[in-house]
Amino acid sequence: MAKVRFLAHGRAWEVEAPVGSSVLQASKSVGAPEGDACGGVCACSTCHVYVTKGRELLSEAEEDEEDILDKAFDVRSTSRLGCQARILKDGDIEAEISRESLDAFYNEHPNVKDPRKG
Template structure:
């Protein structure tokens, strides 16, 4: 099993998943707000995350993923598509969900309140 922690707008989402699980599948298990407009078939970049820890536990990025990431917003050296990043070994992984992915998630799931838009005070 691998332990995955997702970070999004000040919240953390922790889950244990078996080797072979994608980061997107892991996020869905704990209702972490990771977008997936294409359903996880590497046709968009709405599941874009930043892998902060455990990159070596994930599958290597392939050409299809790199092509899609070329069209994503705020791409960094640690950017991955959650639908393509498969866990290959046990260990601890930490991923920050990108703003692009958060925007997509809340657009796809209007029944969820976007905490970034809640007025304080």
Template sequence: MATVRFNAHGRTWDVEVPVGTSVLGAAKQVEAPEGDACGGVCGCSTCHVYVLKGRELLSEAEEDEEDIMDKAFDVRANSRLGCQARIEKDGVLEVEITRESLDAYYNEHPQAVDPRKTR
């Protein structure tokens, strides 16, 4: 099992998942606000996250993912698409949900309260 910690707007979500789970799949299990406008099929960049810890636990990025990342905002060396980043080893993974992903999530879930707008 792997532990995934999601960080976004000062809050954390922790979840234990089996090896083989995608980062996006883990986010859905704890309702962390990670976007997935394409449904998690590598057709957009709304599940863009920054891997803060545990990058070595993840599958390598493939060409399809790298092509989509070219369309993402504020791409960094530790950027991954949550739908494509699969956990391959037990351990602790920590990711920050990007602004792009948060924007997509709250657009996709209008019933969810966006804490960035309540301040």
């Protein structure tokens, strides 16, 4: 199991996730506000995160993921799509949820209060 920590809104969500699962699956299991408008099939960039720790524990980005990230906002060297980043090894992983992903999550879940909107 890998320990995955998600950061957003000055808050953290932590979960133990099995090897083979995706970063998106881990976020959903703990209720972290990561978007997934396409349902996690690499057709959008709403699950965009910045992996700030444990990149070596994840699968490499493939061409499809990189093509989608080319269309994402505020892409950084640590950017990954949560639906495509698979956990390959046990260890500690930390992911900051991007603004794009937060926007998507709150649009997808209008019943959840967006703490960015006072």
